[in-house]
Amino acid sequence: MKFFADTADTAAIKDLAATGLLDGVTTNPSLIAKSGRDFMEVTKEICGLTDGPVSAEVVALDHETMMKEAEVLRKIADNVCIKVPLTIDGLKTCKALTSEGTMVNVTLCFSANQALLAAKAGATFVSPFVGRHDDNGFDGMSLISDIRLIYDNYLFETQILVASVRHATHVLESARIGADVATMPPAVIKALANHVLTDKGIEGFMADWAKTGQSIIK
Numbered sequence: 001m002k003f004f005a006d007t008a009d010t011a012a013i014k015d016l017a018a019t020g021l022l023d024g025v026t027t028n029p030s031l032i033a034k035s036g037r038d039f040m041e042v043t044k045e046i047c048g049l050t051d052g053p054v055s056a057e058v059v060a061l062d063h064e065t066m067m068k069e070a071e072v073l074r075k076i077a078d079n080v081c082i083k084v085p086l087t088i089d090g091l092k093t094c095k096a097l098t099s100e101g102t103m104v105n106v107t108l109c110f111s112a113n114q115a116l117l118a119a120k121a122g123a124t125f126v127s128p129f130v131g132r133h134d135d136n137g138f139d140g141m142s143l144i145s146d147i148r149l150i151y152d153n154y155l156f157e158t159q160i161l162v163a164s165v166r167h168a169t170h171v172l173e174s175a176r177i178g179a180d181v182a183t184m185p186p187a188v189i190k191a192l193a194n195h196v197l198t199d200k201g202i203e204g205f206m207a208d209w210a211k212t213g214q215s216i217i218k
């Protein structure tokens with residue numbers, strides 16, 4: 001399963017890229033606003049921090065303007081992935097862009113039927129929002145299972161990019177189901193390494209090692 005960072009914070013992206021665990025980045029208008037930076041400038045910088053796809057979202061709601069915005073965005077770098085909302089205009093834009101070989105992430109997916117449409121539109125990625133689904137009394141992970149089943153039934157190549165990930169259990173369940181990607185806030189990616197028994201084990205080994213009076217590096 002690929003790990004994308006769901007952020008426009010370049011310091012956090014650099015930090016994660018250095019671990020070798022980062023496979024790409026997703027942004028959205030809210031994350032760009034949070035960064036306080038110029039959209040084009042920060043997106044270009046992010047594209048230079050990873051070889052993987054970097055999702056940059058259109059803000060138009062109609063197909064013609066989405067195409068014009070995509071034209072500007074895709075010139076930023078070869079690894080830009082155009083993010084479009086799951087609307088009829090977004091799907092039309094997705095079809096047009098992927099037919100030309102441009103990567104597209106169809107976002108704001110909240111139902112398996114919407115995911116079916118994204119696949120039929122040739123999406124590179126579909127982004128079901130599990131956290132927001134849970135927040136509204138639905139079961140985010142059962143949505144991922146349904147999409148996996150449907151995509152496998154028809155051999156769709158659209159990758160399931162689990163978004164709105166809030167905690168480690170979302171990641172674990174995504175991996176169990178066989179989602180292709182999880183995009184997560186950097187803190188969630190780092191928290192996956194935490195375990196109380198790992199900390200306790202290190203503490204014990206360090207205490208015993210100190211008793212030997214030895215050092216590995218002379």
Ligand code: G3P
Pocket residue numbers: 006026027028129131132163164165183
């Ligand atoms: O980037 C889309 C998605 O991951 C947003 O997550 O936490 O705002 O629901 P959240």
